[in-house]
Amino acid sequence: MKNTNILISGGGVAGPALAYWLRRYGFDATVVERAPGPRAGGYAVDFRGESMTVLERMGILDEVRKFSTDMRDSEVVDSTGRHVVTMPSAIFAGELEVLKSDLSDILYDLTKGETEYLFDNSITAVAEGEDGVLVSFERGEPRRFDLVVGADGMYSKVRSLVFGDHADYIHHLGVYNAIFATDNFLNLDHEGRACQLGNGKSANVFSTRNNTEARAAMYFASELLDYDRRDIDAQKRLIAERFAGAGWEVPRLLRELAASSDLYLTPVGQVRMDTWSAGRVVLLGDACACASPLSGRGTSQALIGAYVLAGELATAAGDYRAAFAAYEQELRDYVKINQEGAHEVVGMLFAEPPPQEFLDAMAANPPEADPESLTLKNY
Template sequence: MTNTNILISGAGVAGPALAYWLRRRGYTPTVVERAAAPRPGGYAVDFRGAAMTVLERMGILDDIRKCGTTIRDSEVVDTDGRHLVTMPSAIFAGELEVLKSDLTDILYALTKDETEYVFDNSITAIDEDADGVLVSFERGEPRRFDLVVGADGMYSKVRAIAFGDHAKYLHHLGIYNAIFATDNFLNLDYEGIGCQLGPGRTANVFSTRDNTEARASLYFGSDPLDYDRSDVEEQKRIIAAQFAGDGWVIPRLLRDLAASSDLYFTPISQVTMDSWSTGRVVLLGDACACASPLSGRGTSQALIGAYLLAGELATAAGDYEAAFASYENQLRDYVKTNQEGAAEVVAMLFAEPPPQEVFDAMAANPPEADPEFLTLKDY
């Protein structure tokens, strides 16, 4: 078999999922990750439609279910805590929801014994020739691989090296989001609660880990901000300034933010590209097709994309260019639908909540209800 040694950049969801499927297809994957270990914190992530089938074929669906948040509906209140509407869980939690850290732990445990993981390192250069790719790293000697996969997120280092500056592909949707752990001080019972705070600001709190914890999610509108993505204290100051003076439970959340050790702060952006591959380099997940967290389908895209990419590589029997093209063609319409859906959510995020009937209709008619939405090949 040709093209057997494949370097994957990123140990989030897409990278380990691809490593699993590549091993199943007879390839030798190596995963490089700039963090020192699988990353903690982050969103609750959900699975829908074909992604549930992928988890089942990976043999981890039961393990994922055991970690399920079992979140129920979410209440929307005003700044005095008065009920406005109820958001059905099907809108934001899909068919199954878990904390992202639980998912990445499961994927890492599934793959670590058969996959080489290189933590605390990242790619600095990719030099392709007729026989493969010579990859340089921040630490250690260069190594040769047959193919390179960028599964390293919205700010993909692989994309920057192989395709050019982030600015060409990142499209800011005018919103920032902060997520961090807090106590379940609202006594939420497998449920969430959200509040429209004022123009350009909204907050959500949802229970996690059998109601023993909670996660706060703060959104605010802003043009692109200039800040150090490695400076957590600077990010906390930015968030605190945005919500200073707000009511509801914001003063309590800002105190918890100041003490938090798991802050995840990100612009809400999408990635759009004319092509997801160039030569022996291909992109996966948010690196090429980020729909933003507001789509509710980023994790599903990562899992489905990993399944398709590995399957197409095996089917193409060495013709990696044909495999890359087929993988992209199968996923393009799915990504387009998800990105369009996220754009609709952006328009609603800071507006007065719609009538209950609108939320109920959204829950009853997700895109996955259409059998033509996405059909997985059986490799």
């Protein structure tokens, strides 16, 4: 299958990571991304288990380490700011944690020399034929590709065009998550502070970029809401209404939110599918297997999935159907474990924090410390 021309929708983590491995195996890769450049903002992402192996095999582990948040243990407080428990960093920061935007920049720099990027663009139609897939775009003429990969997140455009409505695959877990940059007004030193606000609300602030700034994450329980995902001002009003009158540092957070330019608001959900491919189209990362933003496994799944998909394509002797099937079989159990774990996190989000002894035991035995959870092939 060498010289196969593959289109990847999505320029976050999974897409550029896949582009890297495809080029390593002699494929031609094009990435289309609706943002005007590598995505800015977002939350911190962590690496555990075999995702560290993937970074090492890509030759970027040392580079990624330079951007480590170096997070220490964080504090959970009540609405008056009184200490409740300490949250060990091993639970939320894994073996290595960086801002997602820093990882995106590293992956883009790694691949831009050999990968065609179509920024500020999006797929509008996919038509499969015997000799490939004809893809139409918001901007530019239609083009034909041998294969198409949807690596475009929980609300994947490729999935909606090829597999059907989002509602058929996205399972809402009853929570919304808002993330945005703030000043480090709590003077946090490589640490975070979280507060259970009651009435299905919580907030978390953690320092970033060597304490020069911070990120805020605000969570609230809700059924699915009808709002324009591109109308940031409307989203800010929605959050302000939900958190009106809440205690702790919420009034300051809402002022920071009003001035922010990088708000990311999303329902916390999972993507569950019976199959991840249809003909010459295959899905990757959150598009087919989102465990939820609260799982702490999304970036690991993206990196590992890209490694496995490219490896199976490289060893399939031209049979993309066999490659897609092998890729899915290799990852199904791993995804199942991650999705089951995410339900536990959602269940704890608004509850009283567990005892310190429980948290310490959890930190001593994180899920991916189990060597049987996933073992990567050497392709």
